[in-house]
Amino acid sequence: MSHDFLLPLTGSFAQPAGENPTVAMIEAAFAHHGLDWRYLNVEVAAQDLGDAVRGARAMGWKGFNCSIPHKVAVIEHLDGLGESAKLIGAVNTIVRRGDQLIGENTDGKGFVKALSAVTDPKGASVVLLGAGGAARAVAVELALAGATQITVVNRSPERGQALATLINDKTPARASFTAWEGTYAIPQGTKIVVNATSIGLFPDVEATPDIDHDSLSGDMVVADGIHNPPLTKLLKAAQARGCQTADGLGMLVNQGVIGLKYWTGLDADPQVMRQALLDLDL
Ligand code: NDP
Numbered sequence: 001m002s003h004d005f006l007l008p009l010t011g012s013f014a015q016p017a018g019e020n021p022t023v024a025m026i027e028a029a030f031a032h033h034g035l036d037w038r039y040l041n042v043e044v045a046a047q048d049l050g051d052a053v054r055g056a057r058a059m060g061w062k063g064f065n066c067s068i069p070h071k072v073a074v075i076e077h078l079d080g081l082g083e084s085a086k087l088i089g090a091v092n093t094i095v096r097r098g099d100q101l102i103g104e105n106t107d108g109k110g111f112v113k114a115l116s117a118v119t120d121p122k123g124a125s126v127v128l129l130g131a132g133g134a135a136r137a138v139a140v141e142l143a144l145a146g147a148t149q150i151t152v153v154n155r156s157p158e159r160g161q162a163l164a165t166l167i168n169d170k171t172p173a174r175a176s177f178t179a180w181e182g183t184y185a186i187p188q189g190t191k192i193v194v195n196a197t198s199i200g201l202f203p204d205v206e207a208t209p210d211i212d213h214d215s216l217s218g219d220m221v222v223a224d225g226i227h228n229p230p231l232t233k234l235l236k237a238a239q240a241r242g243c244q245t246a247d248g249l250g251m252l253v254n255q256g257v258i259g260l261k262y263w264t265g266l267d268a269d270p271q272v273m274r275q276a277l278l279d280l281d282l
Pocket residue numbers: 107110129130131132133134135154155156157159160196197198199201225226227248249251252253255
């Protein structure tokens with residue numbers, strides 16, 4: 001019997017890397033679908049990123065994820081970028097295509113895929129809380145998915161205005177910026193409300209974005225990018241007002257599903273991946 005002991009390699013480069021649960025989710029998918037692939041969670045310091053990418057290239061890795069602090073810095077080490085990664089200006093998934101390493105951004109795509117279980121962003125008016133990396137990815141993908149109006153609400157006016165300008169200049173959607181001062185009331189007519197800030201992330205689980213909960217109406221969909229805990233204070237408040245919700249675990253799982261598709265061609269089962277994360281009891 002012949003064997004092939006050369007296993008396809010994928011992984012993640014980040015610092016810190018130890019608390020990143022992605023490896024558990026991806027390996028659960030490999031096991032479930034009978035793929036003898038490996039996903040290596042690797043700690044890579046900022047100054048070593050170039051060496052790490054050259055190493056992955058030399059060793060024929062099929063692809064890898066990049067997280068903090070590499071999402072922007074990795075671009076100069078790659079051969080090209082996907083459409084939305086170019087607009088977002090950040091990469092979280094690198095894919096080997098032939099001899100080339102191409103940077104993609106699956107954060108926003110994963111968000112839109114998770115959201116699509118609840119609503120179609122086409123024609124929607126969106127309130128987006130936040131203007132950091134996750135918010136940029138979400139805004140660009142919502143715009144490319146047909147959202148017509150995006151109101152960026154952010155504490156720092158520079159980042160908020162820059163994101164609104166990006167959407168107006170580079171996508172078919174219209175965007176405006178609102179400075180986040182005090183409690184923000186969601187305008188009536190809004191279809192989708194997204195928390196893309198880091199407010200509410202473990203261990204700060206009692207924190208919640210300062211919005212007027214009475215301005216949430218039952219015809220709105222409320223989505224949170226925070227995956228830990230999956231049921232944030234914001235989502236609880238939204239559910240209490242009859243809103244449909246989409247959680248950050250769905251975003252995390254679906255960005256992984258899309259990454260796996262890029263690397264392996266496989267349509268991975270999101271339920272298996274979500275369960276693998278829930279089993280970690282983060
Ligand atoms: P950034 O640091 O780039 O951005 C953070 C954002 O949160 C900024 O808009 C910042 O506003 C805002 N913010 C933070 N604290 C406060 C506060 N106290 N009051 C008002 N605004 C605040 O982070 P990322 O965009 O990379 O990540 C944001 C979150 O998204 C993280 O919690 C991360 O876990 C989550 N995420 C989830 C993913 C998933 O798959 N579920 C994928 C990627 C990210 P300002 O500009 O004023 O500083």
